Structure formats: structure tokens, C-alpha cells
Amino acid sequence: MNTIIVSVPGAGKTTAISEYITEMVKEGVIRPECTYAVTFTREAASELRDRIRINGVEVSTIHSLAHAVLCTSGGVPDDLSALDNMFYDELLVRATKEVPGMVIDLLAIDEAQDLSAIQFSFLIELAKIAKHFLIVGDPGQSIFGFQGSDPKYMSMFEKAKPDVEVLRMGTSYRIPEDLSSYINNTFNPAVRIAPLRQGGKVDTWVMNEETIPAAVVNNIKENTGVLVRTNAEIVRLLRVLGSRAAEVNYSIPLSAHPFVTFASAILCMGTSIPSFELLQASNLLGGLSWSSTRALRRMGDQRFTRQALEDIFGTGRATTTMDPRDMPIVGTKVIKEIYNLVEVLDEYDTYFGQLDNVSIANLISRLRSDSYLIEDFWKVGGVSDDELVEAIRRRIFTRSELYHTVNVGSTINLMTVHAAKGKEFENVLAVVNHRNVNIYEPEEFRILYVACTRSRESLAVFVPTSYSHDRTRANTLDTMNRAAGFI
Numbered sequence: 001m002n003t004i005i006v007s008v009p010g011a012g013k014t015t016a017i018s019e020y021i022t023e024m025v026k027e028g029v030i031r032p033e034c035t036y037a038v039t040f041t042r043e044a045a046s047e048l049r050d051r052i053r054i055n056g057v058e059v060s061t062i063h064s065l066a067h068a069v070l071c072t073s074g075g076v077p078d079d080l081s082a083l084d085n086m087f088y089d090e091l092l093v094r095a096t097k098e099v100p101g102m103v104i105d106l107l108a109i110d111e112a113q114d115l116s117a118i119q120f121s122f123l124i125e126l127a128k129i130a131k132h133f134l135i136v137g138d139p140g141q142s143i144f145g146f147q148g149s150d151p152k153y154m155s156m157f158e159k160a161k162p163d164v165e166v167l168r169m170g171t172s173y174r175i176p177e178d179l180s181s182y183i184n185n186t187f188n189p190a191v192r193i194a195p196l197r198q199g200g201k202v203d204t205w206v207m208n209e210e211t212i213p214a215a216v217v218n219n220i221k222e223n224t225g226v227l228v229r230t231n232a233e234i235v236r237l238l239r240v241l242g243s244r245a246a247e248v249n250y251s252i253p254l255s256a257h258p259f260v261t262f263a264s265a266i267l268c269m270g271t272s273i274p275s276f277e278l279l280q281a282s283n284l285l286g287g288l289s290w291s292s293t294r295a296l297r298r299m300g301d302q303r304f305t306r307q308a309l310e311d312i313f314g315t316g317r318a319t320t321t322m323d324p325r326d327m328p329i330v331g332t333k334v335i336k337e338i339y340n341l342v343e344v345l346d347e348y349d350t351y352f353g354q355l356d357n358v359s360i361a362n363l364i365s366r367l368r369s370d371s372y373l374i375e376d377f378w379k380v381g382g383v384s385d386d387e388l389v390e391a392i393r394r395r396i397f398t399r400s401e402l403y404h405t406v407n408v409g410s411t412i413n414l415m416t417v418h419a420a421k422g423k424e425f426e427n428v429l430a431v432v433n434h435r436n437v438n439i440y441e442p443e444e445f446r447i448l449y450v451a452c453t454r455s456r457e458s459l460a461v462f463v464p465t466s467y468s469h470d471r472t473r474a475n476t477l478d479t480m481n482r483a484a485g486f487i
Helices: 013-026 042-052 062-071 085-101 117-129 152-159 177-187 209-218 231-247 258-268 275-285 290-299 306-313 332-346 357-369 375-379 385-397 442-452 465-469 476-483
Strands: 002-007 035-039 058-061 106-109 132-137 164-169 201-207 224-228 249-253 403-406 412-416 425-431 455-464
Touching: 002 013, 002 152, 013 035, 013 042, 013 106, 013 132, 035 042, 035 062, 042 058, 058 062, 062 085, 062 117, 085 117, 106 117, 117 152, 132 152, 152 164, 177 201, 177 442, 177 455, 201 209, 209 231, 209 425, 209 455, 224 231, 231 249, 231 412, 258 357, 258 385, 357 385, 425 442, 442 455
Parallel strands: 002 132, 002 164, 035 058, 035 106, 106 132, 201 455, 224 412, 224 425, 249 412, 425 455
Antiparallel strands: 249 403
């Protein structure tokens, strides 16, 4: 039996996987020691493991499984956490070569819509040699495109074997009737949500963007998930909450703090800062233009140094060049923007390569005195200098993330939509943020779909009036208002 299950939110995907494995083991179709279930996060793996409760069944993240495969052949550290995150892709590539030696009765993959190309390449080889496979996911919830995920990989398992069956789980235990009607009409998902319960409440708030944070705060009540698009919006709402912030659980990755990326860029300047780090660091200076950002992507995997830039763009003089990969022309303005950023970094040349805690702390102090930090913006979140130092060190040495987490034991949770994936709340306040977001892109629409499907009872969507300006095609505001019966 080789099965792909396309499921709606709240249909019980984890339960379906655990019951499938339990039944197959009970019937003697598969052996526990030859059964592998994989998902994306340690939290999800832990939940699935608790549901299955069968000794011998291997439940893990994709990278942990790849690590286990390699450990049987030697050549990698036993402690996966000691590996640089940049090594993870190589981990999958190397593990793929060892797959033919495995014996697999069943391979179960949860959240398959989030697979990237390299993850798919590893898992498809496992699926080919497995006696049975079970692939579960929802293409409508594929929201990690920035990490290379694409919902197309889930459907590509259909070609792994000749006898693959595709099933659909359309009944949602979470989403009541009025919410499911609104969501179906707004997003028109591949598998429409069929509710088990009546009721539910939907409100669409259309207002000036500057007034949205206050409106959200005024509508917060117990048992609520406040879902926003970016980590910066979390801090923005904390600022508006004021003293009420003490009533809210939240977690902020410190890479959202401009000091972390910018200070990392300074400390590594001239040695090993990748171009994507520069792009993030540039946000502190107001951001590079779209053309400059695209131009910097020409560096590919090259390390960011002044010499590397001069090899590509010249020495900062007014030049015009064409990207060999058919990207836009790089003109005088773009060259000037890029080199202006280099000059800013060069102002801190005494810190280049100084990676001890004292030097990092001194750099933070210098940046603060130079007004590169909007201090009160981050004081609201209670981020300390010690946390910043550790976050910078971790980013430089392991590329891993450090979170500033506040858990006050409240039933009110403030988080990004990406962090809320897989979770549910009694009430949801979904904030549509148009800053740097093109809502017409398929993934942005899916992100909004994920936000709206987290609710068990009530949903309030806050939409900036700026979405109403484009009358040449249906936009998010039109679609939501129509679904809510306003148009």
C-alpha cells in the first residue's frame, strides 16, 4: 500500500498517521524496527512519537533521520546540534548515497507540502525502496518557500511507484461551518473544508494601516492567537500593548533584531560573511533597493568581501554592467548603494574578526552611541545586551537561531503565521501586513490561508485599505469582503 493523503486543516493528520502505523504493525504487515516516520520539527516529531507509542518505530525530523543513516556508515559527529546549519544540505546529500543499504517496511512523511528539492531527493529514494509509504500534507499550507519548499514535491511521490493511491481528508474537526464557508469562498482550496460543527464567527476589518495595531489590541481577549506576518510586527504590537504586554506569550527570533545581522556583518567583514547576511544587515540602514538586492544575489555562494565586490562590480566607480544570468542591468545608482554600505561597514574596521564576547559587547555599545539602534523599540520586548551578544556569536559560529521567549502562562499568544503553523486557537486575530509583501503571490495567499484556519470559533481579519487600490484584478480585500457577504 502506497498512499498520498491530501488533507484540510484540522482533519487529524497526525492521528491518521499514528493509527495507520499502529494498525499496520498490529496486522503484521510491517515491522516496528523497519518503520520510519518523519516530520519537520522536533516538537511535531515528539507529538507523533507520543501518539504512536510503539517500541522500535523511528520517529524523527528529516535531518535527524539523515544523520542516523550516516551514523551507521560512520563519518559524522554523533551530536547533530554540533553541526553548522550550513552543513545540513550536505548531510542530506551524503545520506542519500547510503539509502540503498536500508531496509524499510514503511516510510511515513508528515507535512509533505513543505519539502524542499534536496529534502525531496533524499526522501524519494527512501520511498522507492520502502515496501509501503504514506505521504500526508496540505498543498494549501505550503508557506516555507523562502527555505526552498514547494508543494509540487508532494505530488511527485505519485511517480515513485506504479500503485500509488491518492486520498482526500476533507472533514475538519477544528473549523466550524461559518468559518469553513468563509475560508472556502476566499481561498478556494484544492480540498474544500467540510465542517463537523455549526457556528463560528468571521469579521473583516478594513482600515488605515496605522490604526490596525490599536484595533487588534482592543479586540484581544482570552484564548486568542494574534497572528502577524513578520517578527517586526510582533514588536510593533508589543509596543502598542504597553502594560498589557505582560499578559501575552510571545517569542522573537533575535535575528529580527537589526544588531544581530548588522554586527555579524561587521565582525565577519573581509573574511566570511555570505551575501545573504549582507542583505539582512542592510535593513538597518533603510534597506537596499530592489535592483541592488538582485545585483548582490549575483554573488551566489561567494563570500562577501570588498575584493569580491570589486571583481563583480568594479571599484565603485560609475559603471554599467549586465548580469550574465539575465538579471536587470546594474547601473550607477546600484553600484553607489552597494559601496555606500561597504563604507559604513568599513567605519568599524577595528572590530573585523574580533569574535570574543568583550569585543562584541563593545561593538554593541559603539553602534548604540552611533544611533544605529532604535532602543525603545526593543526594550519593549525586554531584549538584553547579553542576549544580543550570545545571538551574534551563535549566528557567526553555528548559523543557528536564538529566541527571546516570554511565557507568562497566558491564553493569549502573539506569533507569526509561520510559528503558528500546526497550532490552533479558540479565537484568531489575523493581521494582513502589506509591507514588503505581495499578497498576489501564491505563497502569500497560502500564508493568509494558514492564519485563517487556526481558529476553532471566531476569526477577525484586519486588512489595510491600501489593498483596495488595484481594481484591475480581484485582490485580497475584495475576495475577503465578498466571502464575508460585504460586497
